[in-house]
Amino acid sequence: MSLWIVNFAGLAAIGLIVWWFWLSKPQAQRAASGVIDVVVDAGVYAPARIEVVAGKSVTLRFLRKDPSPCAEKVLFDDLGIAADLPIDQPVELTITPKQPGEYAFTCQMQMYRGTLVVRPDRG
Ligand SMILES: [Cu+2]
Secondary structure, eight states: HHHHHHHHHHHHHHHHHHIIIIIIIOOOOOSSSEEEEEEEEETTEESSOOOOOESSOOOEEEHHHHHOOSSSSSEEEGGGGEEHOOOHHEEEEOOOOOOOOEEEEEEEEEEEEEEEEOOOOOO
């Protein structure tokens, strides 16, 4: 009987891990105003998923709260963009993504991860 309970607990833990890593989708932030604030804190970008429209310029304003040296740069590898992020000083990156698609942005060691989703312009 106790073995059965242990197995059930193990199964529940596995289910939780699967949900956390593969099934939970962070809430996407859409570019409405042209400026999107991205906070870097506790090992994550918030929001971690940012939706913008192809061909329209948008400003990403990064604010780093995280003192870890890991957080000191943000890189958009596929877009050829890199920026230093001093602690508590907003850094504005204005970009005009041309090709729709998904572009990762990361710290320099690729441990902090976010996604820039570029939607096609529909009018
Ligand atoms: Cu890092």
